[in-house]
Amino acid sequence: MDREDRRFRVVGRAAGSNHAGRFERHARVQVDDGWTPEDDLPVLRTHTAIEVPRKVITYNTSPDLPFDRSINPYRGCEHGCVYCFARPSHAYLGLSPGLDFETRLVARPEAPSVLKRELAAKSYRVAPIAIGTNTDPYQPIEREHGIMRACLEVLSDAGHPVAIVTKGALIERDLDILSDMAARELVRVGISVTTLDARLSRLMEPRAPAPQRRLRVIRALSDAGVPVRIMASPLIPALTDPELEAILAAGRDAGARHASWIMLRLPREVSPLVQDWLATHYPDRADRIMARLREMHGGKEYDATWHRRMRGEGPYAEIIARRFDVAIRRLGLDLRSGPMRCDLFRPPSRDTAQLSLF
Structure with a gap:
């Protein structure tokens, strides 16, 4: 029996629904038949499928x-942040941006x-690679699979910069x-801290480390000489934005050198998920x-226009931007980070049946 045909008890998840993705022709709705009490239902567990990719470097031309x-x-993310703007990408897999995004990885x-093969291609031209901009590379299943560490080893051996x-x-x-x-100026790390309130964090990002744990991560990275950015992202108006200055100060105190912020984004299926979450927890x-x-x-819930999608426009957005600028100057987080080095890149050796003569 497929799991869509069964009812489950949902524990420790942020999404409150699992509606079909926008590309599906049919939708399935679970109905309580009255035979099985809620407490006797099996708990919804995380399932991980394996994909063999033809390529892993994704290119974009976004000007912002x-x-x-x-x-x-990885695709999908067990951290389960209800606000994650990457949720709609799960629809391309025929899965729901709701609970499937958190549980079907x-x-x-x-x-x-x-x-390694892509970096070794003669046509490849080096520039910093970003990891973690869609789904978190250090989500819980990384402990089992170790894919992120292996990718880092490839990049490190090749002298390739990574953010x-x-x-x-x-x-x-x-x-x-x-x-x-x-030490070779090849890496930068951004740590996202959405709130310093552990209860709020547990509600909206249920399987991510608690805020204080993330601050300790910043300290560990900083002590190891790794440049760290504190990311107040996303800010939720009237919920987490009052904490902006406190988040930045906590990041600075933990060793962060730089800072950034992004306003809450609600593309496609994220909007109803967040609105349902707000109605449940903060009516x-x-x-x-x-x-x-x-x-x-x-007047829209989201505007995907470049240069506006990250922060919005108008008086409220301007106030947040002004508060951020004042805070980072006061905290010494306004220094620009220099470019990472690209001149150390050496393409990995390509596998070939013929031995090198030199």
């Missing part, structure tokens, strides 16, 4: 992104070898590689939060 290529070792164990974004404490496992790359301010977001996006 500071990188033109990225890698995703895809690992790509061949990614390191495919990456990492994560909430995962498992990054501390790779301090040996990261500290060596940092007293749900309407106010959505009103502020619409104000920043011309």
Whole structure:
């Protein structure tokens, strides 16, 4: 029996629904037949499928992104952040951006070898690779699969620059590689801290490390010589934005050198998921939060226009931007980070049946 045909007890998940993706012709709705009490239902567990990718470097031409290529070792993310803008990507797999995104994951164990092959191509031109911009490379299943560490080893051996974004404490496992790359100016790490309130964090990002644990990750990285950015992302108006200055100060105190922020984004299926979550957990301010977001996006819940999608427009967005600028100057987080080195790149040796003569 397929799991879509069964009812489950949902524990420790952020999404409150599992509606079919936008490309599906049919939708399935679970109905309580009255035979099985809720407490007797099996718990919804995480399932991981394996994918053999033909390529792993994804290129983009977005003018508001500071990188033109990225890698995703995994599809879906067990951290389960209800606000994750990557949720709609699960629909391309025929899965739901809701609970499926948190529980039906895809690992790509061949990614390191495919990456090595792509870097070795004669046509490849080096530029920083971003990892973690879609789904977290240090989510819990990385402990079992080790795909991110293997990708780092490939990049380190090739002298290739990389920028990492994560909430995962498992990054501390790779301090040996990261500290060596940092000494060669080949790596930067951004740690996302959405709130300092552990209860709120557990509700909206249920399987991500607690805020104080992430601050300890910043300290560990900083002590190892790895440049760290504190990312107040996403800010949720009338819910987490009052914490902006406190988040930045906590990051600075933990050793962060730089800072950034992004306003909550609600593309496609993310909007109803977040609105349902707000109605469940914060009904007293749900309407106010959505009103502020619409104000920043011309009356819409989300505007995907380049240069506006990350922060919005209007008085409220301008106030947040001003608060951020004042805070980072006061905290000494306003220094620009220099470029990572690309001149150390040496393409990996290509596998060939003929032995080299030299």
